[in-house]
Amino acid sequence: MQQAGLGMAGLALAACVPAAPAGTATGGAAPAAEAVTLDMLNVEGDEITNGIRNELLAEFMTANPDIKVAETKVPFSQYTAQMSQAIAAGKGVDIFQLDPTQIPELVFRDLLLPVDEFIDPAQLDGLLDIARQVTEYNGKHYSMPMWESSQVLFYNKDLLAAAGIEPPTDPESRWSWEQTLEAAKALSQPPDVFGLVIQQWNRPYQIWPLPESNGTGSVEDIVDPVELKVSGLLNSDTSVEAMAFYGTLYNEHGVSPKSVVPDAFELGKAAMYIAITSAIPRIKAKAPDLPWGCSYHPSFKTPVTPCSSWHIGIFNQVKNPDAAVKLLGFITSPEADVRWFERMNMPPVYKETYTKFPDHFETGTVDEGGHKISAWELANTAVIRPRVPGYSAYEDLYRIAIENIVNGGDAKAEMDGAAEKIDAELARYKK
Amino acid sequence: MVNRFWAAYGALERRRALWAYLFLAPTVLGLGIFKFYAIARVLWTSLFDTDLLLGTGPFVGLGNFVEMFGDPRFGQTLWNSLVYSLGCTFLAVVVGIALALLGDRHVRGVGFFRSVAYLPIVISLTIVSIVWALIYAFEGGLLNGVFRAVGLPPQPFLTSARQALPAVMAMHIWHGAGYYMVLFLAGLQGIPDVYYEAARIDGASRLAAFRFITLPLLRHVILFVVVFGTVGYINTFAPVYLMTRGGPQGATTLLSYLIYQQVFVYLRLGYGSAMAVVLIVTVLSLVLVELRLFRSGRDF
Numbered sequence: 001m002q003q004a005g006l007g008m009a010g011l012a013l014a015a016c017v018p019a020a021p022a023g024t025a026t027g028g029a030a031p032a033a034e035a036v037t038l039d040m041l042n043v044e045g046d047e048i049t050n051g052i053r054n055e056l057l058a059e060f061m062t063a064n065p066d067i068k069v070a071e072t073k074v075p076f077s078q079y080t081a082q083m084s085q086a087i088a089a090g091k092g093v094d095i096f097q098l099d100p101t102q103i104p105e106l107v108f109r110d111l112l113l114p115v116d117e118f119i120d121p122a123q124l125d126g127l128l129d130i131a132r133q134v135t136e137y138n139g140k141h142y143s144m145p146m147w148e149s150s151q152v153l154f155y156n157k158d159l160l161a162a163a164g165i166e167p168p169t170d171p172e173s174r175w176s177w178e179q180t181l182e183a184a185k186a187l188s189q190p191p192d193v194f195g196l197v198i199q200q201w202n203r204p205y206q207i208w209p210l211p212e213s214n215g216t217g218s219v220e221d222i223v224d225p226v227e228l229k230v231s232g233l234l235n236s237d238t239s240v241e242a243m244a245f246y247g248t249l250y251n252e253h254g255v256s257p258k259s260v261v262p263d264a265f266e267l268g269k270a271a272m273y274i275a276i277t278s279a280i281p282r283i284k285a286k287a288p289d290l291p292w293g294c295s296y297h298p299s300f301k302t303p304v305t306p307c308s309s310w311h312i313g314i315f316n317q318v319k320n321p322d323a324a325v326k327l328l329g330f331i332t333s334p335e336a337d338v339r340w341f342e343r344m345n346m347p348p349v350y351k352e353t354y355t356k357f358p359d360h361f362e363t364g365t366v367d368e369g370g371h372k373i374s375a376w377e378l379a380n381t382a383v384i385r386p387r388v389p390g391y392s393a394y395e396d397l398y399r400i401a402i403e404n405i406v407n408g409g410d411a412k413a414e415m416d417g418a419a420e421k422i423d424a425e426l427a428r429y430k431k
Numbered sequence: 432m433v434n435r436f437w438a439a440y441g442a443l444e445r446r447r448a449l450w451a452y453l454f455l456a457p458t459v460l461g462l463g464i465f466k467f468y469a470i471a472r473v474l475w476t477s478l479f480d481t482d483l484l485l486g487t488g489p490f491v492g493l494g495n496f497v498e499m500f501g502d503p504r505f506g507q508t509l510w511n512s513l514v515y516s517l518g519c520t521f522l523a524v525v526v527g528i529a530l531a532l533l534g535d536r537h538v539r540g541v542g543f544f545r546s547v548a549y550l551p552i553v554i555s556l557t558i559v560s561i562v563w564a565l566i567y568a569f570e571g572g573l574l575n576g577v578f579r580a581v582g583l584p585p586q587p588f589l590t591s592a593r594q595a596l597p598a599v600m601a602m603h604i605w606h607g608a609g610y611y612m613v614l615f616l617a618g619l620q621g622i623p624d625v626y627y628e629a630a631r632i633d634g635a636s637r638l639a640a641f642r643f644i645t646l647p648l649l650r651h652v653i654l655f656v657v658v659f660g661t662v663g664y665i666n667t668f669a670p671v672y673l674m675t676r677g678g679p680q681g682a683t684t685l686l687s688y689l690i691y692q693q694v695f696v697y698l699r700l701g702y703g704s705a706m707a708v709v710l711i712v713t714v715l716s717l718v719l720v721e722l723r724l725f726r727s728g729r730d731f
Contacts, residue, residue: 084698190570191571259590393696406590407587
């Protein structure tokens with residue numbers, strides 16, 4: 001019965017397979033002349049992520065018996081290096097998970113297959129605007145998103161109630177970063193309880209919104225697209241001011257821990273926790289009795305929040321492009337989107353998925369309104385990361401500067417140093 | 432008759448030589464492909480601005496080396512690597528000999544002591560690095576828990592530019608000390624007791640016996656440990672990658688990590704290869720100096 005259910009689900013998903021490349025064989029389960037194998041590279045996920053992906057791949061192969069998918073999973077920390085090695089070898093990967101910020105880098109080297117002519121335009125049109133925006137580079141689409149992401153402010157209801165603190169309940173009254181710091185100071189009792197824990201504390205993905213929120217400029221300004229330089233922007237006064245403030249959370253005020261405290265929020269060691277909404281199933285599983293709530297991401301002058309997540313792309317030298325495109329469409333279909341959201345709680349990428357879960361996205365009556373908040377942020381405050389070749393160097397050098405600031409380094413010196421080094425790396429990509 | 436004898440002897444020698452070459456061939460082939468060819472390829476690649484993903488790039492001659500020596504990050508990294516390698520090697524010798532001296536006693540429980548001292552080396556350095564990162568953690572770390580319990584202030588072991596490198600070195604020495612203990616133990620047990628008896632009769636103190644008998648007779652073992660340690664420690668990657676990612680402020684960035692970063696993060700295969708050439712030259716230079724320092728007219 002269960003197998004029959006899976007089979008039906010597989011057929012349903014197969015029906016959403018996008019148009020195949022012109023002149024190639026099409027049709028869900030139509031037998032091909034010979035079986036083909038697609039080598040797929042993915043990030044090793046948690047139990048939920050791996051479970052859903054395994055299901056999807058099994059269903060795809062059931063629906064397409066002429067296509068076999070050989071999947072390799074690589075831990076997140078080694079993923080970019082492994083992906084680079086596989087691509088550099090010129091073989092070993094046909095279709096792969098990629099961060100959309102890598103698109104310009106791969107396109108610059110002509111290593112990524114544009115998918116415009118293969119993907120059903122309706123499927124592209126169905127994407128959230130912000131999700132579609134990052135698939136596009138130089139007028140072409142190069143990937144399809146698996147998930148979106150947004151950061152919300154989780155809080156421990158007991159700890160905030162004991163301190164007499166009430167978090168904002170609507171986006172207009174969201175806390176400023178200064179108000180968040182004051183609340184964190186009132187809640188902090190290190191080393192037992194930290195006022196504020198930031199999930200991706202050292203990654204530009206989560207930290208760049210601080211300078212941007214402080215008036216440093218929009219995403220187009222982060223990296224000068226003509227000159228390919230960040231000097232004057234990354235180390236502008238507003239950026240340095242925001243980063244210096246960020247450093248005080250860990251040093252002067254000590255409201256955030258300098259080293260990662262595993263499961264801090266779930267264990268009651270963090271009063272507030274800025275994290276992605278996929279933390280919700282983890283919090284519910286690990287701390288079923290913890291009274292928690294959700295509020296809006298803090299801001300300086302303008303509300304700005306991070307967004308975007310993993311995509312799937314196809315290697316330009318793919319051996320079987322039609323098979324790869326079929327898989328791409330299958331694993332990023334609106335039906336798969338529903339499944340990813342239901343069990344993983346990453347914000348969906350298709351507009352229609354949002355209409356299927358009114359309790360989550362309209363009334364916010366489930367999961368403390370966390371999904372409603374993330375949907376609002378994605379529609380109103382989300383900013384994409386810079387899209388330039390050389391992003392990986394930008395990200396790494398910015399990460400080092402963030403870590404140094406967290407460890408007590410001078411914000412001005414660190415941002416000046418990072419800007420200079422990033423300029424030197426980006427200069428290699430000037431045509 | 433004599434000519435026939437020499438002809439037969441020559442044929443036998445040739446057959447023997449043929450067999451010898453046959454047995455040596457797999458090793459020579461392996462070394463040739465995976466060491467000498469790889470080194471030659473690195474040397475060649477270092478002369479180009481090769482992109483990792485494209486596998487090609489323009490010829491830049493010594494341009495990568497000029498850029499490297501003009502980059503203050505590289506200078507700091509080279510210095511870190513020398514401090515790390517020589518510091519760890521020196522301490523490995525000291526700790527290894529100390530453990531061996533303790534383990535060489537004929538007392539109850541010495542077998543247990545040797546086993547415990549040897550234990551860390553059987554654990555993967557990767558796992559040890561992850562565990563020690565937790566031990567060193569500023570919040571919730573075991574060491575700082577002990578510090579707090581006895582009223583001492585917690586220490587930012589891995590987040591302080593002053594403490595991070597010594598902290599990683601301490602972990603690495605702890606991991607390898609047992610292995611070096613075994614080497615020194617074998618060396619100690621190879622020293623005939625008669626030397627110590629003669630020294631005692633002559634009124635030599637324990638310290639004098641150690642200075643004038645033990646150390647000179649351990650010279651070959653020390654040389655092995657010094658060379659082996661220098662090469663091994665200067666190539667350290669996993670602990671830095673897992674514990675500090677080269678930070679804070681580049682304090683724990685070692686050459687291997689910088690090469691990884693240049694090649695696999697910044698995709699600069701040519702530039703990373705130039706750094707690898709410097710790494711090879713540095714290792715060779717250090718080993719040559721060490722061999723020279725340990726050269727002696729006398730042998731034991």
